[in-house]
Amino acid sequence: MTDGPATDTDRHVRIYEVGPRDGLQNEATEVPTAAKVRFVELLVAAGLREIEATSFVSPRSIPQLADADELLPALPDVTGVRYPVLVPNLRGLARAEAAGAEALAVFTATTDAFTEHNIGMSVADSLDAFAPVLERAGDLGWWRRAYVSTAFGCPYTGRVDPAHALELAVELFDLGADEVCFGDTIGVGVPDQVADLTRRAVEAGLHLDRLAFHFHDTRGTALANVSAALAAGIRCFDASTGGTGGCPYAPGAAGNLATEDLVYLLDAEGWQHGVKLDRVLEAARFVASTLGRPLASKVGQAGGWDPASGGATGLA
Numbered sequence: 541m542t543d544g545p546a547t548d549t550d551r552h553v554r555i556y557e558v559g560p561r562d563g564l565q566n567e568a569t570e571v572p573t574a575a576k577v578r579f580v581e582l583l584v585a586a587g588l589r590e591i592e593a594t595s596f597v598s599p600r601s602i603p604q605l606a607d608a609d610e611l612l613p614a615l616p617d618v619t620g621v622r623y624p625v626l627v628p629n630l631r632g633l634a635r636a637e638a639a640g641a642e643a644l645a646v647f648t649a650t651t652d653a654f655t656e657h658n659i660g661m662s663v664a665d666s667l668d669a670f671a672p673v674l675e676r677a678g679d680l681g682w683w684r685r686a687y688v689s690t691a692f693g694c695p696y697t698g699r700v701d702p703a704h705a706l707e708l709a710v711e712l713f714d715l716g717a718d719e720v721c722f723g724d725t726i727g728v729g730v731p732d733q734v735a736d737l738t739r740r741a742v743e744a745g746l747h748l749d750r751l752a753f754h755f756h757d758t759r760g761t762a763l764a765n766v767s768a769a770l771a772a773g774i775r776c777f778d779a780s781t782g783g784t785g786g787c788p789y790a791p792g793a794a795g796n797l798a799t800e801d802l803v804y805l806l807d808a809e810g811w812q813h814g815v816k817l818d819r820v821l822e823a824a825r826f827v828a829s830t831l832g833r834p835l836a837s838k839v840g841q842a843g844g845w846d847p848a849s850g851g852a853t854g855l856a
C-alpha cells in the first residue's frame with residue numbers, strides 16, 4: 541500500500557476517505573455524476589485506497605447520492621482500491637450488489653434519539669435491520685464496516701457513556717462487522733475521551749486493528765483526537781478531502797476532518813500511509829471548485845511545507 545522505505549507495520553496508518561459519500565451528502569450543491577467520478581479518480585491518483593463512494597439509501601432521503609446505481613460501476617477499477625458503500629437494508633444491498641459493490645458500511649448510533657432522527661428507527665431496531673445485511677454481505681465475501689455514530693455526544697441527549705458506545709461495537713462485531721468505526725458526529729470529543737474509549741476497547745478484548753475513528757473538526761479537536769488515538773494504538777482514520785461535509789447539526793461550522801490536514805500531520809510525524817499531499821490538494825481544489833466555494837481546510841489554505849526550503853507546497 542505504501543511505496544517508500546521498508547514497511548514498519550506499526551508506523552502504517554490507513555486513511556479511509558469519506559469525501560464522496562459523507563462529504564457530499566451534506567452539501568447543498570448538487571454534484572453531477574461525472575464530477576463525482578473525476579473526484580474519485582483524483583483521490584485514487586493521490587494514493588487513497590479506501591474510498592467510501594456513495595450510499596444505497598432511498599434516493600428520496602439523500603438526493604445528493606441518488607445516482608449511486610450509475611456512479612459505482614463508473615469508478616476506476618484499480619487493484620487494491622476498495623469502494624465501500626453505505627447500505628441500510630436488504631433492498632439497498634441488492635442495489636449495491638447489482639452495481640458491483642464488494643464492501644459496505646452500516647450506520648447506527650449510540651442513542652435512540654439520534655437514530656430516530658437520522659434513520660427513523662431505534663438503535664435496537666437498527667441492529668435488527670443490519671443483521672441480515674451483514675450476514676448476506678458476509679456470504680458474498682464483502683468487507684463489512686459498521687459505524688457507531690455519536691460515540692462521544694448526541695445532539696439530542698448530550699453526553700454518551702463510553703461503556704455504551706463499546707457495547708454497541710461488541711454487538712456489531714458479533715453481527716459480523718470486520719471493522720467498527722466510532723464517529724464523533726457533532727465534534728465534541730476530546731483527546732482524553734479518545735484515549736479512554738480505546739483503552740476500554742482493549743480491555744473488552746477488541747483488536748485495535750479492527751477499530752477506526754471518524755473525527756469532526758467542529759470544535760477544532762479533530763487532529764488532537766487523531767494524535768491521542770495514534771498514541772493509544774489506533775491505525776485507521778476517516779477523513780474527507782477538501783473538508784467537505786459540514787456539521788449537519790451546526791450550519792456553517794466545520795465538519796469532517798480534512799484529508800489534507802490529516803496527511804500533513806501523518807507525514808510530519810513519519811507515519812506511512814501511501815497518500816501524496818500535493819495530489820490530495822489537487823483533489824481538494826477540484827471538489828471546492830465543483831461546489832463553488834473556497835477550501836475550508838487549514839492545509840488547503842496554507843499548503844504543505846517543505847522543511848528544506850521553508851516554503852509552502854502543493855498550492856495551485
Ligand code: MG
Pocket residue numbers: 562754756785795796
Ligand atoms: Mg462525518
